[in-house]
Amino acid sequence: MTTRIQEAFDHAKFENRAAFIGYLPAGYPTRDSFLEHAKVLLESADLLEIGLPYSDPLGDGPTIQRASEVSLLGGMTVEGTFEQARALRAITEKPLLIMTYYNPILATGEESFIASAVEAGVDGLILPDLPPDEADTLIPLANTAGLKLTFLLAPTSTADRIKLVTDNCTGFVYAVSVTGVTGARAIVPTEVPDLVSRIKAISDKPVAVGFGVADAKTAHGIAQVADGVVVGSVLVTMAGRGESLHAKAQEILEGCRR
């Protein structure tokens, strides 16, 4: 059975472009406005990453840190995040992914978290602080439930790590564009082509590149080598200001064309 995630990457490839993956934190700036922004974003984006707000997001820069704080102050919970996903699943067939740090999964219980995610119509999880080495219980549970897992790779990753991570990614592979945390950057990440080619040399799974992508030009550069482009912080900033994401999402989508 082809999954929504695979279909999304196949569809983008058919249109001769990289898939556009948008990120928004659940409950930011409020539950209702998250849904409004997500709907607009999904008109352009091929996949949506929903951030599960966390108190100590050590892989995130200031934009997502602040958004997480706002969302948590607004009362966002694990169940609330699943509710937001459920509401989107009712109106879209595009893949929905939850990006979460590990402690909320541990607190909920791995089995229960996975069951709730599947029930809410979530297709996969993205795990920024859980390397496959520490996921030996989560991996079989997710596989059994049909929930896809995405682990991350970075410019510092060695051949051994690339092998381990790509072997365990069941959705797509997430390549971090720079050594660093999330956040919009003006510079074009120079380490991307090397990293993506090292990944592609040993894996045929789709590779999406994220961290620091904020405009069509950067997206376009990445689209030449990768299967997907992840855009987060710039959208979060705009959502926080109450601006429509329509034009920005269109711009990024155009940038994704090869």
Next chain:
Amino acid sequence: MTLPTYPLPNERGRFGRFGGRYVPETLIPALEELNAAYAAAKVDPEFLNEFHSILREYVGRPSRLYFAKNLTERLGGAKIYFKREDLNHTGAHKINNTVGQVLLAKRMGKKRIIAETGAGQHGVATATACALFGLECIVYQGEEDVRRQSLNVFRMKLLGAEVRPVSSGTKTLKDATNEAIRDWVTNVRETFYVLGSVVGPHPYPAMVRDFQSVIGEETKAQLLEVEGREIPDALVACVGGGSNAIGLFAPFAYLDPTIRPRLIGVEAAGHGVESGLHAASVAGGKVGVLHGSMMYLLYDDNGQIQPAHSISAGLDYPGIGPEHSFYAETRVAEYVPATDTEALEGFKLLSECEGIIPALETAHAVAYLRKLAPEMGKDKIIVVNLSGRGDKDVNEAMRILGDLEGKGESND
């Protein structure tokens, strides 16, 4: 001279189910590099000689094992000895670890050093080691702690370090650690992260323990000299992340249970464990993951880390290191709470009774002696880790004790 070898952690950095490496992938190669470099250094006579020579000539080791006659008489029970880590250069046990890690950084060719600090003792100790070896030093400290520990902030600056206040989250040690990790993720190739406690991803909990084990190793030799036996009846130390306690406990923890002394870690109970405003991770926490490691941790039903609360900035941390978590779960050690109020009483008691002003962290361990010592016979021996001196806390204590006694300056 050597560094001790322990049966744990295993090669995946686990103490039972605790520990591990829950970090962004960017850091995994750096942790592997660090692990390999440390393993090589640990058996290299040149490294060990330099480490022990600095401990002796610069830090001033061995630190004294002092028999507290007055306090022993006052409490009327077991004989109380203090391991005087407060007499080390920079005034706390933290320097044992920082000279070890900074030496390792030098050996690895890393020129840029970063660290997190709560009370500022680890920041000062890191800045000191960097001054000694001529390395760039950046210290992250929560804004709340920058305020509470202004003397140490000035010290760090004087030593040539850059202090970066952290304004996110609770503005204390937890958030300073987040920010240090973010810096490390960003500048990983040229940067060495000097972690100050037995927390964090493998190999930090093991490496910090090994460098701090000099505390317990010296205690054995010193006790043998004065009491004719290496093993006391009880060891007591305050615990936040747990580095001073592990330094005292680890050399005894893996002894056969029939001869092992009682190991008692005193957690900061703030306003009381039942109040919810505390930093007692064993008494009031659950197994969770923070800063790269599985450990006992304070968090809510949604996995959100709960703010710790303690009068002492150095214990104001929501987790307790993985090896302590393992000791707690397997009952190798006991973990008991002491409140802010009890700690202040300990602070006054040791000052009045022995003429030693302890750090507010250490005062938690002193506070517990009031319960423990009278329950134990006069032929029994307790060794307490006097982990730091109290100069840094005098302003804060004056503010609080003054208020308590109605003599302090009013804030309202």
